Amino acid sequence: MADMIRVLVVDDDALVRSGLTMMLDGAEGLRVVGEAGDGDQVPAALDAHPTDVVLMDIRMPRVNGIAATARVRARAHPPEVIVLTTFDTDENVLRALRAGASGFLLKDAPPAEIAAAIRRVAAGDPILSPRITRRLMDRVAIEAGTFTRARSALATLSAREHDVAVAVGRGRTNAEIAAELHVSVATVKAHITRVLTKLDVGNRTQIALLVHDADLA
Numbered sequence: 001m002a003d004m005i006r007v008l009v010v011d012d013d014a015l016v017r018s019g020l021t022m023m024l025d026g027a028e029g030l031r032v033v034g035e036a037g038d039g040d041q042v043p044a045a046l047d048a049h050p051t052d053v054v055l056m057d058i059r060m061p062r063v064n065g066i067a068a069t070a071r072v073r074a075r076a077h078p079p080e081v082i083v084l085t086t087f088d089t090d091e092n093v094l095r096a097l098r099a100g101a102s103g104f105l106l107k108d109a110p111p112a113e114i115a116a117a118i119r120r121v122a123a124g125d126p127i128l129s130p131r132i133t134r135r136l137m138d139r140v141a142i143e144a145g146t147f148t149r150a151r152s153a154l155a156t157l158s159a160r161e162h163d164v165a166v167a168v169g170r171g172r173t174n175a176e177i178a179a180e181l182h183v184s185v186a187t188v189k190a191h192i193t194r195v196l197t198k199l200d201v202g203n204r205t206q207i208a209l210l211v212h213d214a215d216l217a
Contacts, residue, residue, distance in 0.1 A: 004031040005122045008045055010068065011057040011084065012037050016107065020055060020114075027115040039063030042072060051079040053118050056101070058085045058092045066095045073100030073202050080121040080203075098209060100202045103127025125173065126205045150213035156198050164191040168204050169211025 034049035040063040058065040083096040
């Protein structure tokens with residue numbers, strides 16, 4: 001059991017929660033440790049159940065998935081968050097990614113895809129499609145100064161760190177980045193750690209969003 005990925009399911013629809021729990025508990029290496037029916041119940045659920053990955057519904061009546069994700073990611077040693085949505089063009093998905101979610105899934109995704117996504121984010125690899133992220137961003141009015149702020153932030157990086165950040169924004173895996181830059185995967189991971197610190201962001205998804213804001217992806 002020590003090697004199991006612990007999952008918290010958050011959705012205001014009891015049938016959806018039940019279906020996800022039944023499906024995930026039958027998947028290899030995964031165990032649902034708790035459920036929550038609204039975003040305001042998430043902190044208590046995390047206190048009661050050590051969790052590796054939270055499946056977070058976007059639309060909930062009291063505390064939505066965006067606010068709940070921000071609160072989760074502000075915790076010490078936070079779990080990863082995958083947001084659940086009905087439509088991949090939901091503008092709220094982008095806001096959840098900016099709040100610190102590692103990616104998103106459609107609620108009607110096949111069970112194997114959901115299980116694979118959980119394993120992937122638990123291993124530190126975000127669920128981020130550059131094509132879909134770009135489409136989401138195109139649907140949101142970009143606030144004045146976003147481009148300039150993103151370019152200024154990325155300018156604080158070294159040349160190699162900048163290359164790594166741009167590759168992350170383009171959806172490359174660590175292995176792909178290592179091959180492109182002719183370095184080891186361990187070196188890529190070290191660069192990403194420094195990029196996270198310099199940019200003051202919480203995960204790779206937020207690096208990628210900055211790269212998109214800077215129009216470099």
